[in-house]
Amino acid sequence: MFDNSSNFVQGVDSAFLIITGISVFFLVVLTGLMIYFVIKYNRKKGKPAVQIKDNSLLEITWITIPMILVLYMFYIGWEGFIPMRNVPKDAMEVTAIGSMWKFEFEYKGNKMSDTMVVPINKAVKVNLASKDVLHGFSVPGFRIKEDMVPQKDNYTWFIPGKLGDFDIYCTVYCGLNHSYMMSLIKVVSQEEFDMWLKALPVKKADNSLGLKLLEKNGCIACHSLDGSKVVGPSFKGIYGNMRNLNTNGIKKDIKVDDAYIKTSINEPDAQIVDGYPKGLMKSYKGLISDTEIEQITQYLKELK
Template identity: 35%
Template sequence: MRHFVIVGVLVVLVAVLTYAGLNSIGLMPVEASAQSVPIDWLWNLDVRVISFLFALIVVPITYSLIAFRRRKGDTTDAEHIEGNTPLEITWTVVPLIVVLIFAYLGAYTLAEIRVVDPSAAEIKVRAIQWAWSFQYPEGFTSKELHLPVNKQVVLKMESSDVIHSFWVPEFRIKQDVVPGRITEYRVTPILVGSYMARCAELCGASHAYMQAPVIVSSQADYDAWIASQKALAAAAAQTPAGRGEQLANTIGCRGCHTIDGSKLVGPSWQGLYGSPVTLSDGTTITANDAYLIESIANPSIKIVKGFETTTAMPKFDLTDAQIQDLVAYLATLK
């Protein structure tokens, strides 16, 4: 009986210390959505049960190795134990019950985070190697996702190339984005702040760069941002350069090309128009209209030196007018 008491006390102590240690690490970021609350509750329950099971297995084994080790001078054979049917039934039935309970809790939590709000606003999301674009109901596109706090939003997501996965760690939910089909992502932000959406599915050489800002704001600030973007979009649509900028954001050009001179997947667009460009074969040409039009329509014909090993730029089904708009936009990036 003494051994059972000691082991019991040690199991409780190790379980508490294990849970406290795991909890102190801060495995989860802040809860920023209504969906994150039940997910974190289930996660914490998992960690508590796992901590107890860890202690229940490790402590008796470790204690037995120490307390019942062969003593010096002991040459007797150990007692052979054939089995213990009640014990074997117990350690089969009890884990089965625990698994079934967690299966029920998991299904209940999944149903809870998928509750549909009929009044939820709808934002279209397009994924492309290696960028996100967000089209709002008001008719404009942005490379940032803006959401109102305490309002459910449904993201209708589609991929232009390979499988991606939309993930905001603070929201807890992750949803695959698949070519040829539309997937839904429902979220109700509950905490004002700035976050980062990431691609959580390996999608190519620049997978790590596939991020997008997520801004949760008050309803008033959200409405003001929507109004300002509508005005900017309306004004931009009146000029070729403005239309080109909108198109670049829509089809994900900024996922590979920066406008501040920094190097990403492809050459920066800053100061590109009219400047000399060294190609992979050593020749130098001027980035004029003809070169830019050719490079947009057939990206693999003339590769810029230093970018030979990067993933090839995909071809876009663009009209001549759209290509001209893109060139006009590039001409403004001095």
């Protein structure tokens, strides 16, 4: 009767059906009674109102029965949920890293992927991490959801029971491109998974302090490293190259050097690249020290 996309579907969906069923029952009965009374006891029929006395037994009954019903609903809600926190010891571990605005998945051996590929019928533990603000890791097809909290070890897990692609949505509002922060879980056969994992590239160890600073201060949220335009100009290959500036209508060409980078960080509206409006970027003066600016500049020099 229940979808087998994950091991949690039955617990969640059965709780859903039961609670919805009880709710619909009460909605129909209570609405029906209301409509019935309004018609039967309408003042136009001319009968005066009967002043009914309160009945304590009736009150106690309709306190007790709902209390029993809600405690039952609490119970099935808890029973359907608690397995989501009890991870099997032999689960394969993947770390899901959320950042503004993408998901990345880290597999054992420092291998990175944009999508989460997993073998069917095997338990997967998803360690949840965030590089900046709160994000949500939500897979509606599997009935799982848990928040990615910076510097906190949160987790979720699942056993996929069906081959196919399952949407991952970010469900905690995280700014400008929250609606675009999506990814996929691809459930494949064990053989396909093993081949995929073997071919997955190892992430180059990037010890650049400059890059860490760009990530920590959220620069990457608006300036890409790969040439694509996000909110501000991309950082790729800028150092030593010419830029067209347009400040207050005055156009000027300038070579990107240490001084330009420092001004852009401390007084972003002073020298704006042509085609970008004022007031988009806030000043980081006092937030990023001069030493840190040098480290960032060093990184940008190498980002060809």
